[in-house]
Amino acid sequence: MNKTTFAFSIVAALALGVVGCGDSSSNGGTGGTGGGTEGEATVMAAHFAPEVPAPGDTAVAIYVNGEEVTALGTLSYGQSTGRVPLPAPATYDIGIGLPGGDGPLLELEDVALADGDDIAAVAYRTTGDLPVALFAYNLSTEGLASGSGRLFVSHGANDSLLNPVDIILTDEDACPPPLLDQLAFGETRPGQGADNLDLPANTYNLGFDLDPGDCTAELGFSAPVTADVTTLVVAVDEDTIDESINPQVWAIVDASNSPVALIAK
Numbered sequence: 404m405n406k407t408t409f410a411f412s413i414v415a416a417l418a419l420g421v422v423g424c425g426d427s428s429s430n431g432g433t434g435g436t437g438g439g440t441e442g443e444a445t446v447m448a449a450h451f452a453p454e455v456p457a458p459g460d461t462a463v464a465i466y467v468n469g470e471e472v473t474a475l476g477t478l479s480y481g482q483s484t485g486r487v488p489l490p491a492p493a494t495y496d497i498g499i500g501l502p503g504g505d506g507p508l509l510e511l512e513d514v515a516l517a518d519g520d521d522i523a524a525v526a527y528r529t530t531g532d533l534p535v536a537l538f539a540y541n542l543s544t545e546g547l548a549s550g551s552g553r554l555f556v557s558h559g560a561n562d563s564l565l566n567p568v569d570i571i572l573t574d575e576d577a578c579p580p581p582l583l584d585q586l587a588f589g590e591t592r593p594g595q596g597a598d599n600l601d602l603p604a605n606t607y608n609l610g611f612d613l614d615p616g617d618c619t620a621e622l623g624f625s626a627p628v629t630a631d632v633t634t635l636v637v638a639v640d641e642d643t644i645d646e647s648i649n650p651q652v653w654a655i656v657d658a659s660n661s662p663v664a665l666i667a668k
Contacts, residue, residue: 442518444491447542447658449483451559452528452535453641466498466507477502481653485660491516523658525637527559529589530645538591542633542658547601552628554600556583557591560640562648569612571620578618585615604630611638611650624652624665632657636665 448465455461462477465484475484489495495514498507523540538557547553556570566588569581583592593600606627610620626636635655642649652665 441490442492444489444493444516444518444520445486445522445658446489446497446516446520447484447486447523447655448478449523449525449635449637449653449655449662450478450480451637451639451653451662452526453480453639454643455480455526455528455535462502464500464502464504466496466500468496469498469506471500471502471504481662481664483655483658483660483662486521486658489516491518491520521658523635523655525557525559525635525655527557527637527639528561528643530561536589538635538637540591540633540635544631544633546599547631550604550630551601552604552630553633554602554626554628555591555593555633555635556586556600557635557637558586558588560638560648560650561588562640562642562645564613564646564648565611565638565640565650567615569615571610571612571618573608573610573620573623581612581615582609602628604628622650622666626652626665627654627656627663629656 450461450463452461456463461480464471464473464477465475465487466472467489472487475487478484493516495516496512497514500507521542523542525538525540526535527538528534529536538559540555544553558566558568560566567585570583570586571581572579586592606625608623608625610624611622612619613621626634628634634657637653637655639651639653640648641651650666651668654663654665656663
């Protein structure tokens with residue numbers, strides 16, 4: 404489990420997200436190559452992979468076109484870059500490396516960003532040969548009703564005790580259908596091509612039903628749905644040993660650079 408592996412996961416996330424989203428500007432000294440009228444695209448990266456690249460040092464730097472974007476500082480577990488504006492349409496070399504290093508440890512070349520793209524990439528820990536994987540999101544709010552918020556929920560808690568889970572509303576007296584049923588590790592709802600999960604703006608009291616179908620929330624948390632923006636909710640397990648859980652749920656509201664931990668420690 405090294406910094407190069409982590410770099411690969413974030414860069415791949417950016418590549419997956421580049422297929423279509425929304426909004427951005429110039430980031431001094433990081434211009435890409437391209438033609439036509441200059442517009443904007445935005446990219447956000449978040450680090451939700453516990454103990455990666457190492458338990459005592461989870462910090463990485465972001466590189467664009469071979470140069471460290473020092474204005475972003477470093478990105479450690481539980482942090483996000485917020486929206487990073489880039490001129491578009493254009494192509495970029497985007498990579499991850501050591502802070503103050505000679506260059507990116509790994510780099511993806513010729514990432515094409517279209518004018519208006521607004522994408523997010525979130526790294527989470529896996530148990531496979533590649534110890535980090537990714538979620539990619541389109542942050543567009545097209546078609547979102549005024550006063551409602553758009554929600555994505557991702558399951559990045561790599562523990563057999565948490566796979567799968569139902570996400571249930573805990574304020575209900577009876578046993579209503581789960582908000583999300585049988586949410587599996589590595590899955591995001593709604594998935595590509597599915598209807599958007601748009602809800603009236605509110606704070607929702609939710610729970611993980613670890614025995615799907617029994618209407619019991621073994622783990623509870625409150626999640627914000629904010630009007631007129633997209634919110635990402637990502638569950639992870641901060642205990643990296645299987646069958647020993649220390650869950651956390653992170654929320655990113657409107658691609659903020661300040662993720663919110665929804666389970667108090």
